[in-house]
Amino acid sequence: MKILRTADFFGAPFVQQIDPKQSIYKSAFGGLVTLLICSASLAYAIWVLYKWQNNQLSPKISNSMYVSDFSLLDLNYDVIKLYYWKFGENQIDPFESKILLPLVMYTTNFSFTELQLIQMSNETSDDGTLYYLPKMSLAFQNISGVIYTSSEMYIQIAKCSQIYLKEDEKCASDELIEEFFSQPLNTIVLQVHQKSLNSLDGSVQNSVQEFFIQIEQQNCYTLNTFLQSNLYELQDSFLFGYPRYLEFINGALIQPQTNSVQYCKLAYENDILGLIYIVMKGNQIKTIFEYPHAGDLLANIGSIVSVLFMIKHIIIIINEYYLNQKILNQLIQFYYPEFKKVTIQKNWRQKTVKVVLNKYEVDVKEFQQFHKKVQDQMQNKLSYLNLLYEMSRIYFIIRSFKFRDELKKSHQVGIKINLSQSKMMADSNLNSNWTNRSSQFFSQLNDEDADLLSLSNKAKEVQLSVPDEICIEKDFYENNKIS
Template sequence: MATLPKQLRNLLKQIDLFSIPVPVLTDDATSKYSSPSSGIISILASVLSLAYFAYVLSEWASGNILPTITSNQSAQAYSEQELEDNFIQFKLADPANSDPFQRNNNIITPLLFVVDNYEIASPPLPLFSDDENPFTVGLNKGTLIVNNLNQNIDEQSFKPQRNYLLVFIQCLDQYLEENSNCASQEVIDQYMKEYHGFLSIIMKLEQYNYREDQIEYITKQAYQALSPTYIQYTQIAIQQKAINLDNGLLFQNQVTFKLINDFYLINQSIDNQYLQNIVSTFSNQNIKLNAIMAYQIRIDNLQISDRIIMPKLSAVLAYIGSIVQVIFMLKYLAVFINNHNLKVEMQTQILQIYYPNLKNIIIKRNYFGKIIPINDNNQQEIYTETFVKQYEEHLDIAFKKLRLINIIYELSRIELLLEKHFGLENVSECNQMGSTFQFNSNDKKNESARVSMLSTGNSGPQPTDDIFKLFNKS
């Protein structure tokens, strides 16, 4: 650091954040000791801290700091779920490339029954594909309700349990709308004998993106074989997820979302008569259906609940503070350097006070503190083993003189020496020695109240130039 310009060294000392208090009186006017090395460490620590602070705030603003998420599963006695148009779709992958769900010349008609507490209260709704989505049928808007309460409920507060029964049947004119018609029976029979691939069940699921703070939609598919020979009854159980979000910046701010998280299938093989009996029982009518497959769409009463607490400002600042503390481990290095440099400077100055000729000797040390010789021939002659040993010993003695008890001891020796040579009375009168302060240049210089020590014969003329000369030397 000695090779740095003096102005730069002074600037680094001013920047030093890790100055140490000076425990002894020195010729320096400051109460703290700073060094250029510690100033560089202070700059490094400050830059790293500010850079990391900006980085964490950027990550927080981008939502990349993970929130606290607690998840559990619970059984719901009552729950409602609103469905959007085409929330669930059934799409046929048919190698024959013949759309059985079309409105005209229909072959297979999906019938949607709304079941409230095991009762069909309204006529079935036929579903058809269109030109934009061939081979595909979808459910319209609706509401699914799960109600497992074992007590009398107020119908205005709690709606009856509701699910949907979707039955795929061979086309019958009695279930069609006015602008639709069935294909001929020969076409229908021929279609039932052929292979027609898989029926895809496509459902739109929801998830909460905490980074973007929005609900996102994803799709999930399941596949089933379309085989008129074996009739399948399938339960489509929709699983809900409740999101309890706390997105407050400083204080708690609760927001609740109810999402459709997943679905699963429960399959069972049945015969055609069983399905007809089920529909007849629910509707109290004798219904004839030549069914191919049936789906019961319901809400699962097991619900997943997520508690999401977004990172708050206090948590982010605490996180930053913990890392900054690690960065400020450099502080201990800076303090160590300052303590070491202060000790070396004080030892050297004290030693030069006792031995002024040492001011002309250049002392250099390596990184381990060991004295190294100088290339100058005049200096090399001094760097003998005996000199180095004595110099190190005298440095230890000089450091001991910095102790307060040693300073008091030295002052007491001086006081006893003055008392011995000048007498106790003359030494006591020194407390009143001083000069009168001159308020302007025209004032007559007053005689000082100094006591002449006649016993020594050392009294002399008083200085006439600057009465603060001696004071300024301290």
């Protein structure tokens, strides 16, 4: 049991009461400030929870370079879109007029597939031109711990050839071709559609990045496009849980080159005026969204509440001052009972201007000197060391007229519990005159002795005649001895 008591850290200390009504001094001003602080703390807590519920608390965001295996990469949408930029109604669209053809081929295990014609879609651009949507096909392979792109894309902007057309389709005439190349600003637009996450609520956002390819009859424009992905780690659990992972294309880096038509024809064995090489970039970006969880919310609320509760130190100092003044005044009244009849008037600067004692005005300066003197005296009595010192002096005074053996007998004395005594006898004992009591009854302790000198008896007006005879001390010890 002793070990268990030692291990208990829920122990409760004994708090001595200031008076019969309270053990801790509290004031109305302190209560008002407490209500204000608690109300402000509760309001702030509700406000923080409201912002958290409505995704208005920004998460902690960290970015780092990352080598991805692209297993989570989302390619289930049209990442690449191609169209001819028409800025005038009379401009000739080379794709619709079969002057140029958008072709695509892929590498599979580092070998090329056959060229395929990219079909026109039903989607239109901002200027009303129809999109050409190549099928996105990228594959990856781990070789000796290194991720390689085993399937790449090549989009060719080639001169029209009948082998890529249907039987009922024909390439444009030489006159139309010459008219097309005489147009200014012949531009083909490559759109890279990308996705990202909104940091506030983790929702998916769409955006687009455009690259321009100029078409000239004597040049071959090459656009090496390195797609870049972003791996998102979402830590959005309220208390416990695993993070979520999402990976999207979030942009592209390009390496443009302008080559001769002869160079591209030798390199790709086709009459092409533009080439778009598409591959995944080696290093990706990893972004961690750490949303506030329960611990962060409590820490956020607790930090502000701690600042608000710093005001309590000021209130504690004020309460300590008024508690000290209250006890000093009561101690003064113990020694100077007339002090409770003193009325002090102060002005707005808390300066004493009038003092009244027993309905008579007294000199203010003289009272202040007296008050300061007795306050200093009573202040010393509040010292615990002074209390022990005065108790030791009382012992020496008692010891001056009592022998040690007599004092030792006090350890055997106590109030006996006598429940067999009838109520009538008890009442007669309380109301009878002390001179009529027997010596034994007079010297015997009863329940009145338990608080005879306590502060609670100070307010009672009891008038009893004390006999001249002093009871024999031997009878006192014998009558109250506890066996």
